Structure formats: C-alpha cells, structure tokens
Amino acid sequence: MRALVFVLRRLLAAAGTLLAVSVVLFAGSEVLPGDAASASLGINATAEQTALVRAELGLDRPLAVRYLEWIGNAVQGDLGVSVLERAPVAEIVAIPLADTALLTLLAALATIVIATALGLAAGLRPGSRIDRLLSGGALVAVSIPQFVIAGLLVLLFSSVLGWLPAVSLVPAGGAPIDRPEILILPVASLTIFAAAWASRLIRAIVIDANTAPNVEAARLAGLPERQVIRRHLIPATIGPAAQAYAWLASALFGGTAVIEQIFNYPGLSETLVNAVRHHDTPVLEGVGLLLAGIIIGSLVIADLIGLLVNPKLRTAA
Amino acid sequence: MISISDLTVADTAGRAVLDQVTLRVEPGDRVGIVGESGSGKTTLATALLGAIRPGLRAAGGTITFDGRDVLSLGERELRALRRDSFAYLGQDPATALTPTMRVGRQIAELATDPSPKSVARHLEGVGLPGDRVFQRRFPHQLSGGQQQRLALARAMAGEPAVLILDEPTTGLDVITQALVLTQIEELAAARGITLLFITHDLIAAARLSDRLVVLRSGRVVEDGPLAATLTAPKHPYTAELVAAVPDIAEAFDKDTPARASAPLLEVRDLVAGHGRGRRKLTTSDGVSFQVARGECVALLGASGSGKTTIARCVSGHHRPDSGQVLVDGEVMPVNVRDRTLDQRRKVQLVPQDSAGSLNPRRTVGAAIARPLRVLQGMDKAAAETETTRLLSLVGLPAEMAARYPRQLSGGQRQRVTIARALAAKPELLVCDEITSSLDVRVQAGVLDLVAELSRTEDLAVVLITHDLGVIARMADRVLSLRAGVVAEQGTVHEVLGAPRHEWTAELVAAVPSLRTELANRTPRKAGAA
Numbered sequence: 001m002r003a004l005v006f007v008l009r010r011l012l013a014a015a016g017t018l019l020a021v022s023v024v025l026f027a028g029s030e031v032l033p034g035d036a037a038s039a040s041l042g043i044n045a046t047a048e049q050t051a052l053v054r055a056e057l058g059l060d061r062p063l064a065v066r067y068l069e070w071i072g073n074a075v076q077g078d079l080g081v082s083v084l085e086r087a088p089v090a091e092i093v094a095i096p097l098a099d100t101a102l103l104t105l106l107a108a109l110a111t112i113v114i115a116t117a118l119g120l121a122a123g124l125r126p127g128s129r130i131d132r133l134l135s136g137g138a139l140v141a142v143s144i145p146q147f148v149i150a151g152l153l154v155l156l157f158s159s160v161l162g163w164l165p166a167v168s169l170v171p172a173g174g175a176p177i178d179r180p181e182i183l184i185l186p187v188a189s190l191t192i193f194a195a196a197w198a199s200r201l202i203r204a205i206v207i208d209a210n211t212a213p214n215v216e217a218a219r220l221a222g223l224p225e226r227q228v229i230r231r232h233l234i235p236a237t238i239g240p241a242a243q244a245y246a247w248l249a250s251a252l253f254g255g256t257a258v259i260e261q262i263f264n265y266p267g268l269s270e271t272l273v274n275a276v277r278h279h280d281t282p283v284l285e286g287v288g289l290l291l292a293g294i295i296i297g298s299l300v301i302a303d304l305i306g307l308l309v310n311p312k313l314r315t316a317a
Numbered sequence: 318m319i320s321i322s323d324l325t326v327a328d329t330a331g332r333a334v335l336d337q338v339t340l341r342v343e344p345g346d347r348v349g350i351v352g353e354s355g356s357g358k359t360t361l362a363t364a365l366l367g368a369i370r371p372g373l374r375a376a377g378g379t380i381t382f383d384g385r386d387v388l389s390l391g392e393r394e395l396r397a398l399r400r401d402s403f404a405y406l407g408q409d410p411a412t413a414l415t416p417t418m419r420v421g422r423q424i425a426e427l428a429t430d431p432s433p434k435s436v437a438r439h440l441e442g443v444g445l446p447g448d449r450v451f452q453r454r455f456p457h458q459l460s461g462g463q464q465q466r467l468a469l470a471r472a473m474a475g476e477p478a479v480l481i482l483d484e485p486t487t488g489l490d491v492i493t494q495a496l497v498l499t500q501i502e503e504l505a506a507a508r509g510i511t512l513l514f515i516t517h518d519l520i521a522a523a524r525l526s527d528r529l530v531v532l533r534s535g536r537v538v539e540d541g542p543l544a545a546t547l548t549a550p551k552h553p554y555t556a557e558l559v560a561a562v563p564d565i566a567e568a569f570d571k572d573t574p575a576r577a578s579a580p581l582l583e584v585r586d587l588v589a590g591h592g593r594g595r596r597k598l599t600t601s602d603g604v605s606f607q608v609a610r611g612e613c614v615a616l617l618g619a620s621g622s623g624k625t626t627i628a629r630c631v632s633g634h635h636r637p638d639s640g641q642v643l644v645d646g647e648v649m650p651v652n653v654r655d656r657t658l659d660q661r662r663k664v665q666l667v668p669q670d671s672a673g674s675l676n677p678r679r680t681v682g683a684a685i686a687r688p689l690r691v692l693q694g695m696d697k698a699a700a701e702t703e704t705t706r707l708l709s710l711v712g713l714p715a716e717m718a719a720r721y722p723r724q725l726s727g728g729q730r731q732r733v734t735i736a737r738a739l740a741a742k743p744e745l746l747v748c749d750e751i752t753s754s755l756d757v758r759v760q761a762g763v764l765d766l767v768a769e770l771s772r773t774e775d776l777a778v779v780l781i782t783h784d785l786g787v788i789a790r791m792a793d794r795v796l797s798l799r800a801g802v803v804a805e806q807g808t809v810h811e812v813l814g815a816p817r818h819e820w821t822a823e824l825v826a827a828v829p830s831l832r833t834e835l836a837n838r839t840p841r842k843a844g845a846a
C-alpha cells in the first residue's frame with residue numbers, strides 16, 4: 001500500500017516536472033527572434049505576406065493558447081507539423097530518434113558494465129595501486145574533450161589499423177543496425193568518457209557502503225569475503241548506483257550530439273541542426289519534449305529500482 | 318585460553334597505539350577493559366580478531382587463542398576463528414544489521430545449523446519470537462530494543478566461546494542500555510561465555526565484569542578484581558578515573574539550600590516547536606520554571622523532549638509560539654537581535670557542538686576577545702589581558718590564544734566555548750550537553766569549573782544533559798521533561814531519590830551506579846589473574 005502510494009506520487013511528480021519542462025521549452029523556442037513564417041518566406045518578404053503566413057500557421061494567436069493546443073496534442077502523440085518539411089514531427093523524428101537511442105543505449109550498457117566493475121575494484125580497496133591507477137586514468141579520460149577521444153580512436157582504428165570505418169555510412173533506406181561495425185567507434189567514444197565519470201561515482205558509493213558498520217561487522221563475524229560483498233555490501237549500493245546512472249543518461253544524450261556529428265552518424269543531431277537553421281520550432285519543441293521525457297523517465301526508473309531494493313520503502317511499516 | 322603477551326601495535330609514524338600489552342583471560346572470565354579515547358581499546362578489541370586497522374601494524378608480541386597465534390593465521394583459518402570461536406559486538410549493535418536481510422537470514426547466515434528450527438531457538442534465546450512470520454521480517458520492522466536483541470542473537474549464532482564487546486552501549490539511551498547489558502549478562506551466564514567488555518564507561522564495565530583492566534595510552538596500568546580495583550585502586554590514574562565518574566548516587570545525600578532571593582531567570586508558559594501548519598511539532602508545551610542566582614537547574618529528558626528548544630528560547634535563538642522569558646524581572650525580546658547589548662550579555666549559551674560553534678578561521682583568542690570588546694567595550698590591550706585570564710580560568714595555557722579550533726582537542730574546544738561565554742560576564746549560563754563528547758576526566762574538569770564559577774560568581778546555570786550522574790553531581794534542582802511537558806520538578810534529592818513520575822522512575826531505575834553496583838555485588842568469581 002505504502003509502496004503503491006510512493007510509486008503513484010513519484011509518477012505524478014515526474015508528470016509535473018515534464019509539464020514544467022514543456023512550458024520552458026515552448027516559451028523558450030517561441031521568444032527566439034524570427035519565426036517559421038519569416039524563415040520560410042526568406043528576407044524579401046513584405047510585412048503583409050509575413051502576416052498572411054503567420055495567420056495561416058496560427059502564429060498570430062496568443063502564446064498561452066498555442067501552448068495549450070500544442071501540449072494537448074502532444075499528450076495524444078501529435079507533436080505538430082514541421083514547417084520545413086510539411087510532415088508530422090513524429091514521423092520526421094521517429095527514425096533519427098531510434099538511431100540515436102540505439103547509440104545511447106549501447107553506450108549506456110557498456111558504461112554500466114565497465115563503470116560498475118572498475119568502481120567496485122577501486123572502491124573495495126581505496127588507496128591501493130589499482131585504485132590509484134583507475135583514478136588517474138579516469139581523470140585523464142574525463143579531462144580530454146570527447147571529440148578528441150573520438151579523433152584519437154579514428155586515427156588508431158581506421159587510419160592506422162584500418163579495422164573500422166571512420167564515418168558511419170548507412171545505405172539509403174538502411175539503418176545503422178544493418179552495419180554493426182559502424183557503431184563500434186561512436187559507442188566507444190561515448191563510453192570512455194561516461195565510464196570514467198561513472199566509475200568515480202560508483203567508487204564513492206562502494207567506499208561508503210564498505211565502511212558501513214554492518215559490512216565491517218559481517219567481516220568480523222568471519223563470513224567469506226564474497227558473501228560479505230554480495231549479501232551485505234552490494235544491496236546498499238544498488239539504489240545510489242541507479243541514481244548515478246540515471247543522471248548519466250542526460251550526459252550521454254548530450255554527448256551523442258557531438259559524436260554523431262563527428263562520425264556523420266544518422267541521428268537526432270542532424271535533425272536538430274536542420275531544425276535550428278530553418279526555425280522549424282515544432283521539430284525543436286517535439287525533440288526537446290521527447291528527450292526531456294526520456295531523461296525524466298530514466299530518473300523515475302532509478303527511483304523505482306531504489307524502491308525495489310529498499311525493504312523499508314517496499315514493505316508497509 | 319586467550320593470552321596476549323607484549324603486544325605492541327604501532328602506527329606508520331612508529332608511535333605505539335598499544336604498548337607491550339600483556340593480558341591472560343581464562344574461559345568464563347568477565348573482563349572489563351576501560352580506557353579513555355586514544356587509549357587503544359578498540360585497536361585491542363579488533364586485534365583479538367586478527368584485524369588491524371589500515372595505517373596500523375603489529376610491531377611485536379603475540380595473541381594466542383587456545384594455542385594458536387591469531388596474528389599469523391591465514392585468511393581461511395582466521396575466518397574460521399572469527400566464525401566459530403569469537404563474536405564481536407560493536408558500538409550501537411543494531412547498526413550491524415544489514416537492512417536488506419530478513420531476520421531469519423541474519424541468524425541462519427552465521428549459525429552452525431541454519432535450519433529454521435535452530436534459528437528460532439537462537440531468536441528465543443534473546444527473548445525474541447522465533448515464529449515464521451517474525452523470521453520473515455526486515456530489521457526496520459522491529460522496535461529499537463528488538464533490533465539490539467537481534468544483533469546480539471546474530472553475534473551468538475555461531476556459538477562463540479568469547480564475546481568481545483566494544484562500547485556496545487555507547488550512544489544508546491539508558492533504558493535500552495540497561496536492556497542490552499542485562500541480555501548479555503544472562504546469555505553469557507547461561508552458556509559460560511567469556512566476556513571481554515571494552516568501554517570508556519566505568520559504570521557499565523562494573524555492571525558486567527568481575528575483573529577490571531585499565532588501559533592508558535596503550536599501556537595496561539591496572540589489572541585486578543573489580544571491587545578491589547574500584548574501592549582501592551593501585552594506580553593513581555585509576556583513582557582519578559573512579560573519582561571523575563559522576564554517580565547518580567551522589568544525589569541521594571545532597572541537600573539543596575532553599576533560595577529566598579527573587580529568581581534571575583523565569584520562564585513562563587513557554588510553548589515552542591518546529592515547522593508550521595500540518596507538520597507542526599510542538600516540542601515544549603507550557604513549560605514554566607525559575608532559576609535563582611548561584612543555582613543550577615537541570616533539564617532532564619529523552620531526546621526529542623524539547624530540552625534544546627527551551628535553551629534556545631532562553632538565549633533568543635528560537636522563537637517561541639507563546640510564553641515569556643524574563644531575566645531579572647524584565648521580559649526579554651524573543652529574538653536575540655532585538656535584545657539590548659546588556660540583555661545579551663546576561664544570558665550566554667554554551668552549545669553542544671563546540672567544533673561547529675567556533676569559527677574555524679578565527680583563532681581561539683579572537684573568539685574570546687570578541688565578546689570582551691563588543692559586550693564589555695574593552696580596548697584591544699585590555700581584551701588581550703582578559704583573554705589570557707579567561708583561558709587560565711578554564712585551565713588552558715595562554716599560548717592557546719594563537720591556535721585555531723582544529724588544532725585543539727574536543728575537551729580543549731569545549732573549554733574555549735565556556736571561556737567565550739564567560740567573557741561576556743554572564744549572569745546565566747545555558748549549558749547544552751557540554752560534556753557529552755568528552756572523556757570522563759575532562760568532563761569532571763569542565764563540570765568542576767562550572768560549579769566553581771556558580772559558587773564564586775553567583776552564576777545561575779541551566780544544565781541540559783541526558784546523564785543522570787552529571788545531574789546528580791551538578792544540579793540543585795531538576796526539571797524532568799516528557800514530550801515537551803514538565804513531568805515533575807523538585808530538588809535533585811527528591812527527583813532522583815524518589816521519582817514520582819513513571820518515566821523518571823523508569824529512567825532512574827535503569828541508570829547504573831558504581832556505588833549501588835558495588836554494594837549489591839557478591840563476586841561471582843573470586844579474583845582473577
């Protein structure tokens with residue numbers, strides 16, 4: 001019962017946050033100078049022509065009315081119509097979003113596996129040689145900009161060794177998944193940065209759990225080390241680790257924008273760049289809302305994982 | 318069976334944390350090992366289990382258990398030793414329970430026989446229910462007292478021969494403390510377990526041991542039968558330690574002089590709390606009391622009973638919802654910022670957290686000089702001379718003025734906060750748990766100082782503490798608070814000697830006393846070692 005209330009409250013709060021984000025997103029893209037009408041007509045349009053197109057697009061109505069219409073439709077899955085391509089935003093965005101999601105998801109999985117392993121290795125023995133080595137390595141990896149990492153990887157694996165393609169050429173009508181080898185370098189570039197960062201967070205979480213009285217007591221009670229870690233230490237780290245990885249999701253999405261450009265990967269960043277260039281506000285708003293939804297969604301998932309592993313929250317008092 | 322000989326444990330700088338400790342413990346012995354902070358007692362406790370903290374190393378000597386050298390055992394043998402022969406119960410035992418593990422599992426994991434039946438037996442052994450439903454519970458679904466029992470059952474699950482207790486009652490309220498000690502005593506007696514009780518609390522040690530070992534700076538300074546050691550200590554340090562322990566029994570032969578003078582502090586119908594609206598929590602509800610000049614009134618109550626809120630209302634740091642604070646018959650503005658300099662001077666608060674209440678970027682001298690200059694209008698030179706005088710008054714050398722708070726020990730810092738309060742030439746000193754983090758000898762020094770000032774300067778003192786021994790030693794009168802309401806008030810003799818309120822009575826009954834402990838005692842084993 002209490003757990004159900006917790007879940008409902010969390011979902012409600014997430015919906016509220018998403019709504020707040022949508023307001024900021026909508027207001028933000030509408031107040032930018034220039035709009036779709038002037039952008040589509042070019043610089044030689046007269047004021048009358050612009051006004052006509054504005055009326056046609058419904059841009060002359062008050063901001064609040066347009067927001068309510070937009071969010072009302074968005075809730076039903078209709079993100080509006082692209083000014084540039086005269087096609088539904090949902091349709092335009094679907095394929096690039098799937099491609100970006102594939103890239104991000106693979107990077108997230110790799111990050112979770114690598115950062116958890118490294119974080120555990122370092123956190124269980126703080127100050128040891130392996131910890132210092134990983135600390136140093138992580139600092140280097142985080143300090144180097146992602147595009148430099150990507151460049152170095154390309155230099156090594158495509159230019160020198162020739163093992164992997166330097167750009168993500170996808171045959172027309174195909175998807176990146178058809179040529180898995182093009183995914184390797186972009187995913188690696190994203191993962192190196194994210195795993196370095198996340199492993200520091202995991203390390204801190206592990207150190208915290210490792211010095212908790214219950215873990216120290218379990219050791220002094222003579223339990224085998226593996227059992228101490230598995231049954232007494234790990235359960236305490238899952239909740240905080242889920243939080244850390246959820247925050248990582250937003251960092252990864254930010255990272256993909258750069259990486260996609262470098263590798264010429266067909267994803268959302270291309271769509272966004274075009275939309276910004278042509279003042280295609282419906283596309284910008286639609287993509288923004290989707291990304292915000294994904295990030296808030298991953299935080300909700302993290303909270304639910306935290307709920308599952310915490311008997312105090314899970315069971316009724 | 319346990320034989321420690323010439324054990325020396327040193328830190329990386331080569332300083333000895335344990336210095337040639339030699340100790341023999343026979344099966345069934347109940348040995349209390351007492352020492353102040355820094356005496357090496359926890360190092361000794363864990364060394365017995367073959368665990369030496371990172372940064373320390375065994376520099377010499379041996380620990381043998383049934384002929385095996387504990388410090389040179391391999392990992393597997395050491396684990397077996399910890400699992401089968403020793404049990405360790407650390408500070409606040411309930412924190413040793415892993416919150417994600419069910420009750421049954423907590424025991425089964427360590428029990429020689431992990432069947433539900435045997436687990437039930439272990440649970441019943443500490444007075445917990447053994448049924449299926451209970452075994453399926455998580456620690457947070459148990460009461461605080463049940464958690465302590467479960468932790469004890471967990472420690473006993475491996476049928477240990479030796480139970481090492483490392484401050485297991487520190488941080489517990491007196492009632493839970495009494496429960497834990499009784500439980501341990503019964504179990505140990507029933508199974509003939511050897512007890513090594515390591516603590517800073519002489520009274521708790523007296524409650525549970527037959528033999529007392531006194532540790533000072535890593536050395537054993539005294540080792541003898543309990544009663545003899547307490548009544549006729551051989552080492553002056555032990556004598557000092559025994560004398561420093563404030564005992565509740567001190568209240569029984571204390572009479573409080575009646576005071577005719579008008580009260581210095583008068584608190585009328587104070588209502589105060591935290592939060593607002595639906596979350597409102599009223600922590601003191603209609604509290605009234607008076608304190609005369611030269612008098613010490615103690616506020617006694619469990620945590621959350623509103624003691625600190627009252628103190629902060631008196632000093633003007635907390636806004637009461639209603640009621641008045643009068644000093645010298647004058648109604649004080651509720652906010653300290655609205656009080657005149659003279660009103661502020663009269664009431665000084667010595668807070669509990671001395672580290673947090675001293676600005677880390679100001680020297681001790683600057684901290685003390687400030688009230689001298691602001692409240693007393695002294696010039697720089699005069700303030701400097703007075704700072705030196707105040708430091709020596711609280712027993713600190715003049716050079717301390719140049720130090721920063723972090724360079725001081727906890728006891729020294731607490732003295733600085735007292736000196737700072739005294740710099741204002743207060744008429745009322747509000748002391749909020751000022752000795753709760755101090756070692757007993759340092760505590761005695763601080764208490765003596767406050768008592769002395771109260772006598773010579775006619776200083777009125779409001780004393781907040783959870784330690785009934787301190788109240789017995791210091792206070793003239795006691796206010797017993799229960800859920801924000803004054804449950805009873807009277808002289809120390811009346812309240813601690815013959816409590817009328819149920820809760821106060823329970824509390825007084827739970828408090829161990831060296832004097833009564835020794836009086837009721839029939840030695841279980843005549844002298845050891």
